[in-house]
Structures are given as C-alpha cells and as structure tokens.
Amino acid sequence: MTSPTTPGVPPPVVDLDLGGRTALVTGAASGIGRACALRLAAAGAKVRAVDRDADGLETLAALGTEAGGAVEPQVLDLTDLDAAEAAAAGADILVNNAGLQLVRPIEAFPPDVFHTVLTVMLEAPFRLIRGALPHMYAQGWGRIVNISSVHGLRASAFKSAYVAAKHGLEGLSKTAALEGAPHGVTSVCVNPGYVRTPLVERQIADQAAAHSLPEDQVLADVLLKDSAVKRLVEPEEVAEAVLYLCTPQAAFITGTSIALDGGWTAH
Template sequence: MTPRTPFAAAHAAPLDLGGRTALVTGAAGGIGRACAQRLAASGAKVRAVDRDPEGLAALAEETDGVEPVVLDLTDLDAAEAAAAGCDILVNNAGLQLVRPIEQFPPDVFHTVLTVMLEAPFRLVRGALPHMYEQGWGRIVNVSSVHGLRASAFKSAYVAAKHGLEGLSKTAALEGAPHGVTSNCVNPGYVRTPLVERQIADQAAAHGIPEERVLSEIMLQDSALKRLIEPAEVAEAVAYLCSPAASFMTGASLVLDGGWTAH
C-alpha cells in the first residue's frame, strides 16, 4: 500500500453543528467512521448506522456524541424509519465484488443495488419531512469516481454509484425550495478495508500479481499516486454541511487525484 499522507485535525475547517442530528451509514469503519467522528467533533449528535455492532461500540466508546444504531440496510423499512428527524444525512455504506459480468452472481448484484441505491432513497425519503418542516437539511451521498466513470469487472458498484448521482440531483431539485441541499462526494480509491479487500479479486480478474494491483490498476489513472485518506473525504463531507456551501447543490465534489482530468 502507498504511504499515508498525514491529515491532522488542525487542518479541519471550523464548523459548528451544535443542535443538529446527523445520520451516517457504514459508520463502523473507513469513510463512515471518519465522517461520524468529524461531524461529532463539530457538535452534531450522530446516529452511527452499521450492521457491525463491535465496530459501532468501539466508535461510540472513542467518540462523544455518537449513538450506535445496529441496522442492516437491506431492511429498507427500518432504514427509512431510522432517518426520521435527522438534519444531516450521509449515505456512505457500500460493498464491492470484482467479477466479469458473465460471472457476476445475480443475488450479489441485487444486494449491492439494494444497499447502495435503494437504501439511500429510503433514507432520503425518511429524512425529508423533518428537513422540509424546519427549512434546512443537508444530504451528502458518498459516491465515487465510479459514479462518473466506469471500470471493468465492477458492474454492480458502477451501476449503483451512477444511480446515486441521479438520485442526489433529483433530491437537490426537489429540496431547493425547502432549504435542503443534496450533493455527492466522489473520491478515488480510499485507504479503507473495502479497497484493501479488492486487491486479490483485482489480481485474479486482470491476471496479475497482487503486488502490482495498486500501481497498475487502482492508481493507474490517478495523477496523484496515492490513496486518499478517510479523514480527507470526511472533511469534504463537513464542508458540504457548512454555511460556505449553502449555494452548492446537485453537484459532485470530485476528490480523485486527477483521475477524471484525462
């Protein structure tokens, strides 16, 4: 793996979210954990949603203001109910499988679309009534460079992220008269367990050794030859909740190290 780039808390922009309630999915690790910690540090009460009770317990123990909510997002009714009353919604949870289309298991395709597209729709649906009532809300969808570009062997993930982009834009148009913004954050490869677990599958799919995957596959199209850190993505999420971003909606904030500049 590439060396870490330090991102100290001192680099974080001041943000006061006192009195706000945020819901973050996939909060037990990776990007979701970093987002939960960043929003809690800004004064928000954070509903940390994940299906990993141990990871949530560790997060809550380390972070003041975090309420762990153990939830499998394939339970769509429960997902929608969990979002009621939140001011900030961060749709982050995701999963990945790397396979050619003709070998991609249909049940996994269905699960990926359920967790990464249908569940965000239900969470937005559950959150909007409160946001509309108070005239303020922030929806941040953690998309990906794969919401803007495709890669081979990732049909379900790419389809879900492209769909999430469309959902986010629709929510932006509908939410604008009610003081609600909706945006995507689009990172390249992030230093998370989800990315690290892809390496063996990528090596098999492309017929190369695992040690060549990072440089030849994951970072091949990136001008900056490193992984982005979860805290850097969390800072972009925090920015979209700030007063400085109040006119930003229906947008995709790209953090891809120059990938889409090609």
Template sequence: MTASSALPGPHASTLDLGGRTALVTGAAGGIGRACALRLAAAGAKVRAVDRDAAGLDALAERSAGLAGTVEPLVLDLTDLDAAEHAAAGTDVLVNNAGLQLVRPIEEFPPEVFHTVLTVMLEAPFRLIRGALPHMYGQGWGRIVNVSSVHGLRASAYKAAYVAAKHGLEGLSKTAALEGAPHGVTSNCVNPAYVRTPLVERQITDQALAHGIPEERVVSEVLLQDSALKRLIEPEEVAEAVAYLCGPPASFVTGTSLVLDGGWTAH
C-alpha cells in the first residue's frame, strides 16, 4: 500500500463536540457570543464566561434548542485565581475576552495598560494552566486564542492591545509545543476589524487620535490596510474557531489562522 492510498478520501466533516466541555471568555457579546453559540450547536456544554450577567442570560436564552448547552458563569478575569479554577475540566478553551483603549503612549494610563495585559495575556495563561491537567489526562484538548491582526502587526495608539496580542501569540506557540505530546493543539485566530461593540466603541477615540471626523474612521483608519473593504462578521471568526476544534485541523498547531482581508499581504 502506498502512502497516498492510505490517506482518507474526500468527505464532509461535521464538527461534533458531543460530550465535550468548552469554555469561552468574553462570551456575552461579539466574537465570544458567536463562538459560544457555534460550539453549543456542535453539541458542546459551553461555560460562557463574562462579567456581563445580563448579556450571558441573553446568550443562554438564544442557545435554547441547540444540540449543546450554554452555562453562564459571571466572572471578572482580573480575578486570576478564579479564572484558573473555572478552566478545570474543560476540553476546549477559547481565550477571547478583550478590551481596548486608543491613546498615544505618553497619554496612556498605566493602570489601563496593566488591566489590558491582565485580562488579555495573564488571564489566558491562567486559563490554559487550569485546563491542561484535564486535557493531558485524556490525551486530547483544543486551545484557541482569539488574537488579532494586531498580534502580527502594530498600529499607533494601541500600545496595550498590541503588546497583549503579541504576547498571546508567543503563549499560544509555547502551549502548542508543550501540548503536542499530549494530544493538545494550541492556535491563534487573527481577524482584522470585526463588527463588534469593541470596534464600534473605539471609533470616537480613533477620530480624536487621528484628528478626523468619526464618519471617516472606518474607511480611512480601520480598513485602510485591508484589501477587502468590509468588517468581518463575528460568525465568520466563530467558524474559524470551530475548524480548529475539528478533526480536519488535528495536525494544525502552533500557528495563526489569519482572517485579515489581505492586511498582512502588504
């Protein structure tokens, strides 16, 4: 038998996470909400983590009728011990929660820089740390870190966000190298600007930082470097996350799945 004849033929792959537990941070809205619903649709029991209790309740209602379930967990990720504890027993971990402030470095509040790094880098480390014992014990696990094009490229006025995402890229690769012998993969998903409240809220700050009207921010700042001139939908990012959790991606680890509309092609 040749090596090529031993390969499986073409087949349709449907993500089945029945019996699996997934944890998604920042699940009350945007990308996190879309990921929680996508994984629940695949049959997972989803621990939906956010500090927005009302948003989590709305998510749980929206998930009714899906193959899996959504279990709201109100948690502030600056409570690092609680974050690590929450990740125990999870099969799939999606580190998504984030926050943004647009300011020049000399005007950037140090306390906000600290909070951004805590939520977007230190908390993912603690969540991974909490999830790995179970993943290693069963010989299977999927870690998906929602990074950004800003994990690969910098932009002015986003010192904390860019620093956190670059750090997350390194953390993800380290987890991939350590997890490989145990059947655990770790990857990043790197979207450009997604149609989320986080992006919408920064338009005013971007207008002030660049000295232009708000109506010009999307075309002249947010989409300036993108070949495809539109925002990404949260559901598109969720499909990339789902792909990394499925059988066709079992050999994909330590990499970044870029959804940037051609931004990094420059």
C-alpha cells in the first residue's frame, strides 16, 4: 500500500491553492462559466474570463473583486478562431465551457446554426487547446477541463448539433489526454446533467414547443425524466468538480469523463 509520505505522491489533504496559475474560462459571463471563474479566482488563480457578453463580464469582474479574486474580462466571440487560439497562449488551466443550444428536429434544423454550434463547441475548444499546449508543455504542467454534458455520453432527440458537438468534444479531450500525459498535462470532460443556467431556462421553452407540453411539465416530464435525483445541478457544484481537477491530487485523472448527472447514466 502506498503511504501518504511516498516520494512523488501528494499529501492526503487536497491542495486548493492555485496561486501563480493563470486560468482561461470560456462562456464565463453566466452559468457554469461564471461559477468556475469565481471558484478558480477564489483559489488564487488569475482568471481570464472570455465571453462575447461584455455586460456579463463586467458584472463577473466586480463579483471577483468583491470575493478577493483576480478576474480579467476579455470580450471575444469564439467564432473568431484565430483570436480564440491567441487568447489561450500562456494559460496553465483551460476550461472549455462556452456553448449554445437549439432544439429542433433534424429536418427543420437550420444548417447555419448547426455550423455555428460545431464551431463554438468543438472547433473553438480545439483551437484553444492548440493555443494553450505550448506553454503547458514547456512548464511540464497543465489542466484542460472540458465542460461536456450527459449529452456527450447519451443522445436526445431534437438536439443534433449539441449532441454531435459534445460527442466530438469527448474525443478531442481523450486525444489531448493521450498526447499531454508525457508533458504533465491532463484533459478531462465534466458531464453534468441539466444545470440551473440561462441556457437550460431557454431550453424549457424550446422543449415545450417540441413536445407540445406546457412549460411547467417540461422540467419533470422531459428534462429530469431519466435522472434519479429529481433536481437541477447547481453551477457551483460543477465548479467544485472543476477546481478539484486542477489540484495536484487529480494528476492521475485524465482521458475520462466525470458524470455529475444525478444517476442519469446509471440506466
């Protein structure tokens, strides 16, 4: 049995101090991204908060200052792939979180929206990882956390673009893990069920239309139908998982997917 004092093995107490680390979080203006940015900043990281919502970033930066953390807002549209790659240079921690959703049957799904979803949720993470890796490799340490979804592991009707993007993100994350392992870089997907975010709130209206149900039935009968725990995940719960994956104790967790799904994938 390995003892806590074995050379090379971190001590048993989880080290949540990220002082001296720079973290980049996409989709940081609200929801999971905001929670991750604030939690990483509270742990001492300097956070580059990326989003196209300038007002949301301004609010986030103020919240970070109030909490004693360092949050640097950066207004960026991730469809500008060259700018996305450049923004990731020098990051020690990369949290790929930005996403969008449209609920439509395939035959009615607008091709331009499908393209945009894949650009923001798959191609942009590739470019961000590509931009971050040279620095991570040079220092022999890095953390890539990809905010996937249960829909990276399971499919749902009417979400072709989102499901395709998340499944692609899973493969990208595993490839980054295999390539990064010799350089001290981990890559992990975090797979929450439905989270209490503006994105999910908008989905309730879309799902109501798709399933011809009143909105007050959608949460229980559609969104949480397959979840054993009948509630939404809170953004702060996801942020705690992300923070742990950035600690020394998580150095052996890579190339995998961590489900925060209330038992959805237990079926």
